[in-house]
Amino acid sequence: MEAVLEQVEQLPALLAVSRSALVRDWDALTLDRALEWGRYFQHLHDRFRTRPRLREALGRRLRRGQPSPLLGFPHLGRCPQLLGLALLENRALPPAACRRLIRGLLQPAGAEAGPEPRSLALLARRKAASRLLALPSGPPRTPEGMAPQLRTEAQLLLSRLREEVQEAEPAGEAAGRLRWLSGVLEELPQPRAFEVVAAALLLLLRPGSDAEQAGDRGRDGKSLDRNQASATGDEGVAGLLLSWLLGNLERFSAFCLFLPGSLLVSLAGHYSQLSRPYLDLLTGWGSRLLYDPLQGRWVKSCLDKAELSWEELRERFTCLCQGSALLRGQTQAALKLLKARDGDFTVCGLSVWTDLQMEVEEYLRKEAKR
Known part of the structure; x- marks a missing residue:
């Protein structure tokens, strides 16, 4: 197990190198080895995600050498995407290695581990969505009157936060999730970040109507359990967003000045x-x-x-x-x-x-x- 922990500790360095100019010396073999490491880290995530003690140990070791602990256990499961996107955006990657990378990402989803597609098309769609969502829209007024771009961006943020809340280790992960959220929102211009947070909080007010929940309650107990789990998860998501807002007085003041x-x-x-x-x-x-x-x-x-x-x-x-x-x-x-x-x-x-x-x-x- 110690050997596995030492390997996981190298993930931040692997991602850092994939974003650096060092990749200009990579050949096809080096690229394949890096991608293989990404799939290996994903395999570790799938193997240990249901074992809390090992999850905690892996997450703790992963954060050990980081100046700012932004990576946690859930990132192991997304390592192929993180690595692939970093390399695709790195212009220092030689043309031959880049072509090799694209061919590897275009493999059919069934040829790779995991239930989600890991293709270039998925990465391209996410990149295109991020460009589209950069368009200005103005503060949200109501969920119904929300601009489509803002609604989509808020839904993406909520989806990602729900994953963090569901997968994060119970011990001391609240601070890690909050640092991750701060890192994401600080990449946006401040007015835009306030719009997205306000829109996300508005959308959380209507995850499902009372009538829908009553219908589910009458259908079967499993539906009720899913609703309860969803409600608990959304409470955690709302708590994260509110903690980000209220954790800094200057930020909260700007938020209140900006919104009607x-x-x-x-x-x-x-x-x-x-x-x-x-x-x-x-x-x-x-x-x-x-x-x-x-x-x-x-x-x-x-x-x-x-x-x-x-x-x-x-x-x-x-x-x-x-x-x-x-x-x-x-x-x-x-x-x-x-x-x-x-x-x-x-x-x-x-x-x-x-x-x-x-x-x-x-x-x-x-x-x-x-």
């Missing part, structure tokens, strides 16, 4: 982990507004800072008060407490929280009369 208030209220209404941090963020922004007596209005203390204006802050609090009963209660209680801490004034212009509470309540009264 109505969408944030929808997310906060379904994901309770978001409601309090979002309310705290709005409180911090509001506390930095200053009253300008010449203009008769609240203004930003630093115009160059990316924070909300008075009008935007009022709109965000109004949206929260129009959300679920829980959100509305939290928001109104917070405004009342902030107003009291600020002196409990009833005159405009002395406390931002007095003015905000008065305007929000006036707006809600008007809406109630309609």
